[in-house]
């Protein structure tokens with residue numbers, strides 16, 4: 001009986017996994033430069049954490065959560081996103097008593113029961129940041145800049161940045177009333193889900209993927225036109241900072257971003273190299289979320305990048321640098337006599353930071369060389385009884401086929417030199433190597 005990975009999930013095989021590691025490594029490097037520290041939260045939370053934050057009437061909560069009861073009868077949910085768990089942890093660990101803002105980053109899998117398609121999965125990876133404690137528009141601009149700079153650092157050039165402001169408690173009620181009235185006037189043209197959204201949460205009308213609904217919403221009143229003085233000034237400041245930094249953006253008034261917790265700034269970056277699922281990252285401000293979890297009034301802002309979509313975009317833009325996945329040295333052992341020495345040699349090579357391996361499949365010498373060629377080693381060292389006796393080994397450059405004779409006891413140093421690995425001090429121990437074990 002053979003099994004496939006569950007629908008909407010994929011196995012990330014070494015070639016792609018290596019690319020992901022590279023993308024993650026670059027992200028962590030840059031997030032740290034901007035002052036962010038790592039946080040790891042559980043992959044599942046009490047369901048209430050997501051109901052409270054993402055919002056009852058969102059698609060995520062209504063249709064997409066992996067919710068289950070554990071053996072203790074608790075309702076738990078696999079995290080569909082990373083912001084709510086981080087804020088839950090911020091409150092749980094009284095991080096408001098730390099110097100503010102608290103800047104955190106995370107990477108890991110998220111889970112949404114969505115209809116799988118290219119760029120949309122049921123388990124997908126995110127890399128995200130959250131800056132908690134400041135309402136300074138400069139930090140909004142910094143978060144946006146960080147996301148853009150990260151994309152540039154991994155070679156993406158063709159990006160579009162959309163920004164919007166969602167207003168706040170002061171201006172929302174007036175706007176929501178207007179939006180509701182507009183939706184009521186157009187009720188007949190809206191799908192059944194949207195008709196329900198009119199009463200539940202009219203902002204969610206902007207999330208609908210139905211063409212007819214999108215057409216109606218195109219002419220709907222937009223929150224950005226109803227911002228109060230403070231929100232407007234905040235948004236203008238964010239724009240001013242972006243302008244100063246030379247960051248190009250498009251204001252997209254319908255960018256409400258599928259999650260209920262946003263206030264003020266929202267943003268999203270899309271790549272032309274992806275199909276329908278073209279958002280490679282998005283985020284925004286959430287000035288009410290800490291309070292929602294029982295903490296003191298505390299503003300916050302953050303974003304998350306989708307690793308799969310990013311990886312596809314970088315690949316399609318031809319921006320992946322060739323990642324060196326070749327091993328350094330294969331130790332070919334033509335006869336059993338030299339195997340112990342070969343194993344010692346392998347340890348010495350590895351201690352010196354030289355990636356190396358030998359045959360564990362009982363292959364003939366010819367078979368070993370074929371394997372070394374296929375697997376991709378830079379050098380092959382021949383170590384048989386003859387070499388043990390003479391104390392000289394042959395090192396073959398697998399690309400040029402050039403051969404070099406090296407005294408066995410100098411082999412590690414010589415290979416370190418050839419491969420440009422400084423400071424190798426390990427010595428081969430054992431018979432015939434000149435070093436006592």
Ligand code: HAM
Pocket residue numbers: 080081082083084112114119120121122123124125126128129130258279280281282283284285301302303304305306307308309
């Ligand atoms: P989000 O827009 O729901 O925001 O997700 C962020 C990114 O995750 C998307 O732009 C996309 O690249 C990726 N993504 C989302 N769903 C899927 C999926 N089903 N398959 C593949 N990739 C996906 C958030 O999650 C917020 N927590 C971001 C945030 C942080 N806001 C404030 N702080």
